[in-house]
Amino acid sequence: MTGLRERKKLQTRTAISKAAIALFLRSGFDRVSVVEVAEAAEVSKRTLFKYFPTKEDLVLHRFADHETETARVVLDRAAGETPLAALHRFFLDRLAERDPAYGLCDDPEVLAFYRMVSTTDSLRARLMQYGTRGDAALTDALRAANAAQTTAYLAARQINRTFLVLVELNWRQLAEGRRADDLYPEAVANANHAFDLLRGGLGDHFG
Template sequence: MSTGRTGLRERKKQQTYQAVSEAAISMFLERGFDKVSVAEVAAAADISKPTLFRYFPAKEDLVLHRFADHEDEAARVVSGRPDGTTPLQALRRHFLDGLDRHDPVTGLCDDPQVLAFHRLLYGTPSLVARLYAYQRRSEAALAHALDPGAPVAARLAAGQIIAVLRILAEENWRRVDAGESAGRLRADAVAAAGLAFVQLSEGLVMPLPVMPLPE
């Protein structure tokens, strides 16, 4: 099969993913995630229910499709970093750039549509649970990018990094959702990111009680 034909088919597939996901999210925002059935989404997208499940294995994936492109984002940042730049330096710069752009992934975005989407996401327990599956795949991809030859050490590092990025984004979103503007919050978000990456590079800066090891 020619490369051109394969590329066209892949583009059509991505267009279908996008169209079905956008139709579903619109219905979920209007009526609530739990009040819209998969059959209704399939009908609105003019596809069969089995076809929908071939694209989206779970109902939650209809919403989380927006995160699909970000699953390996941290891994791509690390793999594509300039010579002489450490993984943490590259990831810190990437996150700060995202804050400058008010990228929704950083949580620092007060666009009404983005806020509505985040309220749907964080207000639906099954979506939050499914989001963790996406984050585990992010961890696996990042661990491989950090060091394919040291799986345990790389997985520990990747888990900490992905957790930090998640917490930063959730804290930004929490404050924006409470009514703070993204512009006024930016300085605090930058400071929090700076603290987070210092802790990642140097260890926890606050004293923690030492728990005795079990005998």
């Protein structure tokens, strides 16, 4: 059970994040200062930086839980399930659940959030760091599946970039006005095609 102190810390972190996102979406990321965010969240600037070391972290912490997701899927796969089969199943499940992180959520606030990230240079640059750490984690997970180091290194980047491209394809369609439910069959078909291609190149190693 989470202690009172930890719950209060989580509440403070959540309050800061909500205040920041609201300000950024209303006025633009580059036009809002950290001081303004702290004032809106009713905390000191020092407290804000304790929870979020940089201004970009106020936005991109939402991606942190997904940073090593592909690695966790591989490590937690069922007995006898290949890494690619587990990742394919996982991706389709996220689409079915309309998980915002997988590009198939047409909630207006979610769309506005991703539009902000995709059009802000500093956020896009910082997001690449998450990709680098995710690649390293997936490389280690594939190594644990008895892959050679170079094979795991190359495969991790192919898999994670495939995830990224599929998500971007979905977001672009939604940004053009399509509804998530209407896009769902196409998103599933794209995912199936992408994993067929991955199996064509990596199937001998990862199924």
